[in-house]
Amino acid sequence: MLLELKNIVKRFPVKRGFFGGGRDFVHALSDVSLFIKEGETLGLVGESGCGKSTLGRIAVGLYKPDSGTVVFGGSSKERQIVFQDPYSSLNPRMCVGNIVTEPLIINKLIKKNERFKKAGELLKEAGLNEEFAQRYPHEFSGGQRQRICIARAISTRPRLIVADEPVSSLDVAVQADILELLKDLQARYKMAYLFISHDLRVISKLCSRVAVMYLGKIVELMDAKFIKEPLHPYTEALLSAVPLPDPKIKKKRIILEGDVPSPIDLPKGCAFNPRCRYKEDVCMKDAPVLESKADKRQAACYFTQKVRNIL
Numbered sequence: 001m002l003l004e005l006k007n008i009v010k011r012f013p014v015k016r017g018f019f020g021g022g023r024d025f026v027h028a029l030s031d032v033s034l035f036i037k038e039g040e041t042l043g044l045v046g047e048s049g050c051g052k053s054t055l056g057r058i059a060v061g062l063y064k065p066d067s068g069t070v071v072f073g074g075s076s077k078e079r080q081i082v083f084q085d086p087y088s089s090l091n092p093r094m095c096v097g098n099i100v101t102e103p104l105i106i107n108k109l110i111k112k113n114e115r116f117k118k119a120g121e122l123l124k125e126a127g128l129n130e131e132f133a134q135r136y137p138h139e140f141s142g143g144q145r146q147r148i149c150i151a152r153a154i155s156t157r158p159r160l161i162v163a164d165e166p167v168s169s170l171d172v173a174v175q176a177d178i179l180e181l182l183k184d185l186q187a188r189y190k191m192a193y194l195f196i197s198h199d200l201r202v203i204s205k206l207c208s209r210v211a212v213m214y215l216g217k218i219v220e221l222m223d224a225k226f227i228k229e230p231l232h233p234y235t236e237a238l239l240s241a242v243p244l245p246d247p248k249i250k251k252k253r254i255i256l257e258g259d260v261p262s263p264i265d266l267p268k269g270c271a272f273n274p275r276c277r278y279k280e281d282v283c284m285k286d287a288p289v290l291e292s293k294a295d296k297r298q299a300a301c302y303f304t305q306k307v308r309n310i311l
Contacts, residue, residue, distance in 0.1 A: 001073065002192050003036040003059060003160055008068035010054055010216075014264065026263045028054045029065070030216045033290075036160065041186070041193040043207030043224070045200060045238070049263070051216040052196045056081065056162040059194055072160070077107045080153040084165040086145035090137040096123070097133030100152040107156060118155075126151035127181055143174035147181065154185060162194045167202060179206055200227065200242050212238070215263060215271040218290055221298040231299035233276050236307045270301075278306045 009032075011025040028051045036042050044052050057063040058070060060079040072079060080103070083089040090099055097119035104110045110118055120130030126147040137145060146166060153161050163182065167175040179202065186193065197203050203210055204227050212220040212235045220232040230236045240254040256275045261267045267274055273283040282302055290300040301307075 001035050001071075002038045003073070003194075004069075004071040005032060005034045005055070005059065006069045006071070008032040008055065008058060008065045008070070010051075010058065010063065010065050024264045027216050027266055028263065029058075030266075032068075032213075032216070032218055034211060034218065034221075036192050036194060038159070039186070039190045039192055040209065041195055041207045043203035043210040044194060044196045044213060045198060045203050045210060046213035047198060047260070049260075050213045052198075052213055053084075053164050055213070056164045056194060056196050059160070060162050074159050077103065077109075077156045078159045079162070080156065080158040080160070081162040081164060082146070082149050082153050082166045084168055086142060086149045086169075087137060089149055090145060092137055094136075095133065096135055096137070096148055099137070100133075100148060100155055103152060103155050109156065119151075122151040122155055123148070125154065125185070127177075141174075142170050143178065146170065146178055150178075150181065150185070154189065154191075157189060158191060160192045160194065162196070164196045165198070166195075168197065168199065175202070182206065200238060203227070215261060215266065217271060217300065218298075219272065219300045221290065223296070226295060226297060230307055231293055231297055231304040232272075232301045233278050233303075233307055234272050278303045 008029050010029040011027055013023045013025055016022045016024050032055060044055065046052055054063060058065055060081045061076060097116045100119050100122045101110065101115040104118065105112060105115065116133050119133040123132055124130050128144060128147050167178050170178065185191065195206055204224055207224050210222055210224050210227055211218050212232060214234050220230065220235045228239065230239055237254040237256050240252065258274045261271060261274055269284040270287050273279045276283065288300045288302050290298050293299050293304060
């Protein structure tokens with residue numbers, strides 16, 4: 001096993017009111033356990049604010065969990081991250097050559113006088129011109145900036161890359177190019193990915209397993225081949241919102257009623273119960289645990305038999 005996250009809990013303190021009066025906590029992650037094997041791609045999907053990025057940052061060591069353990073079978077330089085916004089993650093005062101080789105300099109893997117030669121090699125691997133090493137981030141398009149970020153991420157030849165919504169801010173055509181680049185690099189270097197996204201179409205194309213997160217908890221975990229056969233009502237609703245390319249295929253959109261519960265004041269029982277159309281009394285009393293179902297799938301729901309297949 002390359003990476004194991006065991007019973008991860010993470011809370012962020014927030015002030016209560018404008019005039020003090022104590023603190024509340026945002027429950028970003030609540031008892032999350034996941035593993036990633038060598039060379040695989042695990043997709044992590046869910047709404048904005050559900051805790052996906054927090055889990056990704058914990059996976060690479062940028063955040064420390066309040067409780068739980070992170071077990072990684074390698075050194076810190078073998079974990080890298082690609083952020084959602086390529087521009088904000090690039091130092092505008094540094095030229096591209098310095099940006100992509102910075103991890104190598106920090107880890108003393110190359111000498112400073114070798115950095116621009118190495119930068120050219122890394123940029124070429126990411127599908128960019130070697131001469132771009134002398135330019136600055138503002139001179140590039142969004143897709144080119146993300147390629148620069150990917151070049152930086154692969155510089156130390158990591159065993160794990162956390163890709164935090166790396167294509168969500170890009171045009172559809174550019175998204176496809178970046179996804180193909182990630183696939184090619186994975187095949188070449190046998191890296192594992194934790195691929196974070198809210199787009200199930202992207203997840204289904206790239207990932208071998210999929211974890212669905214809702215309000216800081218994993219509610220379903222499955223092989224990607226079962227993505228159209230959900231067991232959890234939240235996954236069902238997410239899939240119903242995915243547009244289909246064939247207008248002849250019709251499906252009913254599931255509109256979630258009610259408001260998203262506050263991560264500061266989570267509901268009793270199942271966190272999804274205020275929006276679930278299958279809820280019963282037990283759902284509002286006791287929170288279901290993530291447990292094994294058929295075909296090695298896992299779901300945190302009492303009534304998985306009610307959830308229908310999307311297609």
